[in-house]
Amino acid sequence: MIPRGIEVLWEQRDALLNGLLTTIAITAVGAVCAGLLGLILFALLISRQRLVALSLAWLIDLMRCVPFMLFCYMIYYGLPSFGIVISNMTAGIAALTLYNAAYIAELLRGSFSALPAEGVEAGHAFGFHGSRLLLRIILPPVLLASIPMLGNQMVQIIKDSAFLVIIAVQELTFVANEIQATYYVPFASFVCAMLLYWVLCLAVEAGVRAVLRVAEARR
Amino acid sequence: MGTGDYLALAAGAANTIAVSVLAIVIGAPLGLGLALIRWRQVRGIDPIIATTVSLLRATPAVTLVLLVYFALPTIGLELPRFVAAVATLTLGTMAYNCEIWRATLLSFPSDQLDAARAFGMPRGLRVRLIVLPQIARAALPALVNEMTLIIKVSPAVAVIGVVEATRVAVRIGAATYNPIPPFLVALAIYVGVVGTFVAAQRALERRHRHGTRA
Numbered sequence: 001m002i003p004r005g006i007e008v009l010w011e012q013r014d015a016l017l018n019g020l021l022t023t024i025a026i027t028a029v030g031a032v033c034a035g036l037l038g039l040i041l042f043a044l045l046i047s048r049q050r051l052v053a054l055s056l057a058w059l060i061d062l063m064r065c066v067p068f069m070l071f072c073y074m075i076y077y078g079l080p081s082f083g084i085v086i087s088n089m090t091a092g093i094a095a096l097t098l099y100n101a102a103y104i105a106e107l108l109r110g111s112f113s114a115l116p117a118e119g120v121e122a123g124h125a126f127g128f129h130g131s132r133l134l135l136r137i138i139l140p141p142v143l144l145a146s147i148p149m150l151g152n153q154m155v156q157i158i159k160d161s162a163f164l165v166i167i168a169v170q171e172l173t174f175v176a177n178e179i180q181a182t183y184y185v186p187f188a189s190f191v192c193a194m195l196l197y198w199v200l201c202l203a204v205e206a207g208v209r210a211v212l213r214v215a216e217a218r219r
Numbered sequence: 220m221g222t223g224d225y226l227a228l229a230a231g232a233a234n235t236i237a238v239s240v241l242a243i244v245i246g247a248p249l250g251l252g253l254a255l256i257r258w259r260q261v262r263g264i265d266p267i268i269a270t271t272v273s274l275l276r277a278t279p280a281v282t283l284v285l286l287v288y289f290a291l292p293t294i295g296l297e298l299p300r301f302v303a304a305v306a307t308l309t310l311g312t313m314a315y316n317c318e319i320w321r322a323t324l325l326s327f328p329s330d331q332l333d334a335a336r337a338f339g340m341p342r343g344l345r346v347r348l349i350v351l352p353q354i355a356r357a358a359l360p361a362l363v364n365e366m367t368l369i370i371k372v373s374p375a376v377a378v379i380g381v382v383e384a385t386r387v388a389v390r391i392g393a394a395t396y397n398p399i400p401p402f403l404v405a406l407a408i409y410v411g412v413v414g415t416f417v418a419a420q421r422a423l424e425r426r427h428r429h430g431t432r433a
Contacts, residue, residue: 004410015336021360044300054259062410063407064413065367065372065406065410065413065414066410067371067373067374067409068371068372068373068383069375069377069382070374070385070388070402070405070406070409072408073385073388073389073392073398073402074398074402077389077392077393077398077402078399080396081397083400087258092302099367101286155277158277158279159277159278159279159280161279162280162281162282163279163281163375164285165281165378166377166378167279168373169267173279173281173282175342176282176285177285180225180289186285186286186289186290186293187286187290187294190282190286190289190290191283191286191290193282194274194277194278194282194283194286195274196276197277197278197279197282198274198278200277201277202256202273202277203275208387
């Protein structure tokens, strides 16, 4: 049973590799877009536009109650109701981006509120304001303090990407499921997928440790 | 959406809650057990638990539920859908709970245990009367956070055909060609369930604070 499973997986290695690369691609694109959008949302959250900041905080709290899979369906099946038709791949990346941007904005806000306020006050005193205050004074320490949490969020994005199997994005879990359905080797194919996800997550953790070491050395 | 649809959504919500709560009730003590075993640093067992927990924490719930439901029958263990769903979510939350409990155990001050040992208190009693009440309080926010995460990954069990809130909403949306209303109801269900857990945590914390003050 198991040797046959490994044999089948070896024959299907190109399909598995494609699935793995798709998972890596959608998580990478999703993470970069979510990171950028998260930064913008964070800037709005701490801006002096009280109404914008408050309504955004409320929206982010709402997003943190929604399961990713439901959100995914809302994007994929809901948007056409408003006349927006997108491919399943675009829908998947859009869902990953919007969903995780809310979490990233919130974790950046958490790091920001844990830092002493003197830095920002000194920035004000030296005439920094607007985007220069944000980029030069606020963001560097906030990002530095958030590195471990951003790593956790990256792992979360990798795990969320498996949910995209439900809208037929051909990522790792989708491919593993197809191989299992065609050749009936469920054990080998899903364990293989699990191990590949594990490798991705361990790589992220190693990356976080490396970044922390560099940050520590440069301090 | 008709009355039948609302009833179907309510039944789906009941399944969501049942699967999540069962996973929490079974998974949290299992995680605590693993953390206590790791705390004793048993040679040989420790790396096995550490590896298993790391692997489980990296596995997406969708992949794990497919593995449990489709692969276990090949080794003669055929689980009904609902049991497979609970087992999957339990494994995931067990791994996260183990890490949470372990973190609080590592930060537990050892002088209290030394004092108890000096008075001749046996190990089991030391853990039960001195360690557990204190780490439970310290771990509570992280534990509740993990519980809300379980509710949020619970739609994963829909891929093996368990009829929970998200799946019902999608089905109604497909049948009525109007997906927005059922999605909004499902959204309200999750906000209600997750909100209940967060409110319960706040209430427990308030009671603890009063308890220590009195």
